[in-house]
Amino acid sequence: MELISVREARTEQAIGKSVELRGWVRTRRDSKAGFSFIEVNDGSCLGNIQVIADGKLENYETDVKGLTVGASLRVEGQVVASGGKGQATEVQATRVIAVGGADAESYPLQKKQHTLEKLREWAHLRPRTNTFGAVARVRNQICRSIHQFYQERGFLYVHTPIITASDCEGAGEMFQVTTLDLATIAKREMANIDYKFDFFDRPSYLTVSGQLEAETYACALGKVYTFGPTFRAENSNTSRHLAEFWMIEPEMAFFELPDNMQLAEDFLKRLFRDVLEHCQEDMAFFNERIDESKTLIERLQKIVNADFVRLSYTEAVDILLACDHKFDYPVKWGMDLQSEHERYLTEKHFDSPVILYNYPRIIKPFYMYCNDDGKTVRGMDVLVPGVGEIIGGSQREHRLDVLLERMAEMQLSADDYWWYVDLRRYGTVPHAGFGLGLERVIQFVTSMGNIRDVIPFPRTPGSCDF
Numbered sequence: 277m278e279l280i281s282v283r284e285a286r287t288e289q290a291i292g293k294s295v296e297l298r299g300w301v302r303t304r305r306d307s308k309a310g311f312s313f314i315e316v317n318d319g320s321c322l323g324n325i326q327v328i329a330d331g332k333l334e335n336y337e338t339d340v341k342g343l344t345v346g347a348s349l350r351v352e353g354q355v356v357a358s359g360g361k362g363q364a365t366e367v368q369a370t371r372v373i374a375v376g377g378a379d380a381e382s383y384p385l386q387k388k389q390h391t392l393e394k395l396r397e398w399a400h401l402r403p404r405t406n407t408f409g410a411v412a413r414v415r416n417q418i419c420r421s422i423h424q425f426y427q428e429r430g431f432l433y434v435h436t437p438i439i440t441a442s443d444c445e446g447a448g449e450m451f452q453v454t455t456l457d458l459a460t461i462a463k464r465e466m467a468n469i470d471y472k473f474d475f476f477d478r479p480s481y482l483t484v485s486g487q488l489e490a491e492t493y494a495c496a497l498g499k500v501y502t503f504g505p506t507f508r509a510e511n512s513n514t515s516r517h518l519a520e521f522w523m524i525e526p527e528m529a530f531f532e533l534p535d536n537m538q539l540a541e542d543f544l545k546r547l548f549r550d551v552l553e554h555c556q557e558d559m560a561f562f563n564e565r566i567d568e569s570k571t572l573i574e575r576l577q578k579i580v581n582a583d584f585v586r587l588s589y590t591e592a593v594d595i596l597l598a599c600d601h602k603f604d605y606p607v608k609w610g611m612d613l614q615s616e617h618e619r620y621l622t623e624k625h626f627d628s629p630v631i632l633y634n635y636p637r638i639i640k641p642f643y644m645y646c647n648d649d650g651k652t653v654r655g656m657d658v659l660v661p662g663v664g665e666i667i668g669g670s671q672r673e674h675r676l677d678v679l680l681e682r683m684a685e686m687q688l689s690a691d692d693y694w695w696y697v698d699l700r701r702y703g704t705v706p707h708a709g710f711g712l713g714l715e716r717v718i719q720f721v722t723s724m725g726n727i728r729d730v731i732p733f734p735r736t737p738g739s740c741d742f
C-alpha cells in the first residue's frame with residue numbers, strides 16, 4: 277500500500293494502485309443502495325477525490341455515517357477509473373478510519389458560500405476553502421519561482437535585519453521596537469525618553485525595506501536579493517496596503533536604470549509564466565470564479581508575450597494633462613501620482629504594464645541617483661492593471677559629493693548613515709535595485725480584490741487577530 281496525495285490519486289497513472297489517503301471531508305452523500313460517497317480534500321490540489329465507502333465496511337454504521345463536513349479521516353483502498361463527470365478516478369475504500377470529528381452544528385464552513393469578508397473572521401479555517409487553498413498554492417509557487425529566478429542568475433540570497441535604526445524610505449512610517457516600560461513612562465509623565473535605558477541604546481524600529489543593507493552586500497558580492505517581511509505603520513485602509521507584508525529586493529552592482537527596468541520586466545514575466553504553467557487548475561478556478569470578466573488567463577498570457585511600456589514621469593504627466601478623464605486630484609508636474617492616475621495609464625491608456633521612470637527629485641527618497649537636469653532622479657515604478665504599483669526601485673546615488681549634498685538637502689545626518697556613505701568612499705560603483713511587493717503580485721495573478729485575502733493572517737490598522 278502506498279501513501280499518496282489526492283493530487284496523485286486523481287491522475288490516471290494511479291489507477292489500479294492500492295493506496296492510503298489522508299485528508300478532510302468536503303461532503304458526504306449516502307446512496308439508497310447502501311453505500312456512501314465521500315469527497316475528500318487534502319490541500320494538495322483544488323479538486324477532491326471521491327471515495328466510495330461500501331455499507332459492508334465493518335464500521336460503516338458507527339463511523340462512516342458519522343463523517344460530517346470538516347472531519348478528518350484516513351482511507352485505504354483501490355484507485356479505479358471513474359465513470360463520474362469531471363473526475364478520472366475514484367477510490368473504492370477497503371477501510372475508512374475516522375480520525376477527528378467536526379461538530380455539524382457549530383462548524384462554520386458548512387456547504388453554504390460565505391463572503392470573503394466573513395471568512396476573514398475565520399482566518400484559522402479559511403485555508404480549508406477552495407479559494408484560500410488556491411491562494412496558498414499560488415503563493416507557494418510564486419515564492420519558489422522567485423528563488424529559482426535569482427538563483428539561476430547567480431544572485432546571492434542575503435538576510436537583511438528586521439530591527440533597524442534607519443528609515444530607508446524617509447516616510448517616518450515605522451513601528452518602534454522598545455523594551456522600555458510604557459506604563460512607567462506614562463506614570464512619570466516623562467517629556468523626554470532616555471533611550472540609554474532602551475534595549476539598543478537608541479530608538480529602533482521594524483524595517484520598512486532591506487535596501488540600504490542589501491546595497492552593502494551588492495557592493496561586495498555583485499548581485500544579491502533579499503526576501504523578507506517588511507513593516508509599515510501607514511494608516512492606509514485600502515485594498516492594497518498591509519502593515520506587514522513581504523518584499524523581494526534585488527540589488528546589483530555595475531547596474532544602471534535601463535538594466536534595472538529590464539530585470540524587473542523579466543522577473544515579473546517569469547512569475548506569471550510559472551503560475552500559468554504550474555498552477556493550471558488553480559488558475560482556471562481564479563479565471564472562472566474570481567475574475568469578473570473571466571479573462572485573467574488570457575490577460576496574463578498577453579502580458580508575458582509583449583513588451584512593457586516604458587515612459588518617463590514627464591511624458592506620463594503630459595498624457596494625463598491631455599486626456600479628458602476627470603481625476604479627483606488634478607495633475608501637475610512635480611506631484612506624486614495618485615493611484616487613480618497610475619491606473620488610468622496602465623488600465624485605460626496603455627492596457628499594459630507600464631514602467632514609469634525619472635521622477636521629480638522632491639518627491640523621492642535621498643538614495644536615488646540625481647539626473648543632470650537638476651530636477652529628476654532615476655527612480656522607477658512598475659504599474660500593472662487592476663493593482664497599480666507593484667514594484668518600486670531606482671538607480672542609487674553612488675557619487676559621494678552628490679549623496680552628501682542630497683542628504684543635507686533632506687536634513688538627514690551623514691553621521692547616522694556613515695556606513696552607507698562609506699560605500700561611496702571605497703570602491704564606489706553605479707548600482708541599482710528594486711522592491712516587489714509579494715502580496716501585490718499575488719493579487720495581480722489571482723485577481724483577488726483585497727490584499728487581506730492573499731496573506732494568511734493580515735495585519736492592518738486596528739486589526740491584529742490570530
Ligand code: 4AD
Nearest residue numbers: 485487517518521525666667668669709710711713
Ligand atoms: O516602493 P517601495 O516603498 O520601495 C522600497 O521600499 C525600495 N526601498 C525598494 C528597493 O528599491 N529596494 O516599496 C516596494 C513595493 C511597492 O511597489 C509595493 O509593491 C510594495 O512594496 N508595498 C506594499 N505592499 C503591501 N502593503 C504596503 N503597505 C506596501 N508598501 C509597499
Ligand code: MG
Nearest residue numbers: 657665667668
Ligand atoms: Mg513606491
